[in-house]
Amino acid sequence: MEPPLLALDDVHSGYNHHTIVHQISFHINPGDICSLLGPSGCGKTTTLRAIAGFESVSQGSIKLADTLLSSPKKSIPPEQRKIGMVFQDYALFPHLTVAKNIAFGLPKQASKAATIETLLKLVNLTGYEERYPHELSGGQQQRVALARALAPAPKLLLMDEPFSNLDVDLRRRLSEEVREILKSQGISAILVTHDQEEAFSFSDKVGVMKDGKLLQWDTPYNLYHEPRSHFVANFIGQGHFIRGNAISPESVATELGELTGNRSYNWVVGTPIEVLLRPDDVIEAPDSPIKAEVVQKVFKGAMTHYHLRLPTGSIVESLIPSHHNYEVGEQIGIKVEADHLVAFSSPTDGNKPSVPL
Known part of the structure; x- marks a missing residue:
């Protein structure tokens, strides 16, 4: 070598x-x-x-x-x-x-x-x-x-x-x-x-x-x-953390529903968790019961970059094909599609990374 x-x-x-x-x-x-x-x-x-x-x-x-x-x-x-x-x-x-x-x-x-x-x-x-x-x-x-x-x-x-x-x-x-x-x-x-x-x-x-x-x-x-x-998760790229609670070694209950990754983590059931959602994790879903309000939009040609406010006040971002044009103040149906979870114990729990098992 x-x-x-x-x-x-x-x-x-x-x-x-x-x-x-x-x-x-x-x-x-x-x-x-x-x-x-x-x-x-x-x-x-x-x-x-x-x-x-x-x-x-x-x-x-x-x-x-x-x-x-x-x-x-x-x-x-x-x-x-x-x-x-x-x-x-x-x-x-x-x-x-x-x-x-x-x-x-x-x-x-x-x-x-x-x-x-x-x-x-x-x-x-x-x-x-x-x-x-x-x-x-x-x-x-x-x-x-x-x-x-x-x-x-x-x-x-x-x-x-x-x-x-x-x-x-x-x-x-x-x-x-x-x-x-x-x-x-x-x-x-x-x-x-x-x-x-x-x-x-x-x-x-x-x-x-x-x-x-x-x-x-x-x-x-x-x-x-x-x-x-x-820090690395928050510093690199774009995205926002939403809070939830661990319901299994692979899943977190959040305001966007149950989010499940493709691996097991070392958290204990019930642990407060923060899940990082990138713009490519949050997708448009017109029939979804989960709605978010458009608070900001940036046109980028083929895609529009939206900042969305959830009912709790949390903010997430989403990249949506630009032929679907939503205005500020409009409600969008959304869902999460993430191959795996970027998740950490909440700051109240020491802000320690949750390590895949």
């Missing part, structure tokens, strides 16, 4: 004797593209900076392949780690041309011109060698920053919210292009972002962080469908 490219083991890190991240452990394999995702201040950038060598490690270790990069007793300088970095503000030298910006990190060698030519072609900027950063668009500047980071052939690329200064459409297109470039070159990368759509579309694995801790490191699919904590 191939060893991981990068491994963090019980990492504690921060600055000015103040620990920001605690007990961070994960690994990435060669060729993996990953993201650290979470709200502002959760510690994702501190984790990235610790990997890069800009922050010290007070406990645990960081290894790149077989090389120990950081521990309480050892720290390899950032420039010796064979790790590339792409920053939010691009960090290009304004007085240097595109070619010279890319060449900045290269050793003095005869093949430098050939390397620059190859990288320009890779990032689709052939012919821009003699332009200066101020003569480029934001997306072009970010491509130059990527080419410069790739120039020394790093083993790992770190990206700190590199697309956040771009408009939405360009951001999406560029993130797709960068992923294709990295995959084509077999380069592993870690992206820091607070945008879950970006993290999901960009990454093979995503780590969700909160208050300096890594809550779950998993595939985008598993984070959405198999969240391990109430």
Whole structure:
């Protein structure tokens, strides 16, 4: 079995004797593209900076392949780690041309011109060698920053919210292009972002962080469908929790009827339960006795995204084909169709996840 490219083991890190991240452990394999995702201040950038060598490690270790990069007793300088970095503000030298910006990190060698030519072609900027950063668009500047980071052939690329200064459409297109470039070159990368759509579309694995801790490191699919904590379930995707009570290891009685999953949980009958319902779990059912009031609607072409208020005041969301057009204030018949339940013990019961047996 191939060893991981990068491994963090019980990492504690921060600055000015103040620990920001605690007990961070994960690994990435060669060729993996990953993201650290979470709200502002959760510690994702501190984790990235610790990997890069800009922050010290007070406990645990960081290894790149077989090389120990950081521990309480050892720290390899950032420039010796064979790790590339792409920053939010691009960090290009304004007085240097595109070619010279890319060449900045290269050793003095005869093949430098050939390397620059190859990288320009890779990032689709052939012919821009003699332009200066101020003569480029934001997306072009970010491509130059990527080419410069790739120039020394790093083993790992770190990206700190590199697309956040771009408009939405360009951001999406560029993130797709960068992923294709990295995959084509077999380069592993870690992206820091607070945008879950970006993290999901960009990454093979995503780590969700909160208050300096890594809550779950998993595939985008598993984070959405198999969240391990109430926070991850609520943070990832869209949806709302409704309350109920366990009536069997597989079922919960709720105001939307008895909801049954495809597995057994470790809850006791009668336990207060919260069930997460995504918009795709709540479907239109005109003949259903359960009605909900339209409180908000967003037209999305083939589908309309409805926010619906249940008789108890609880809110759920639903995606309904747009040829059925309901107005705000109108009642809709609904039912739940969920392959499995994303359910947790209610906060009054310790807010502990209900684990499938």
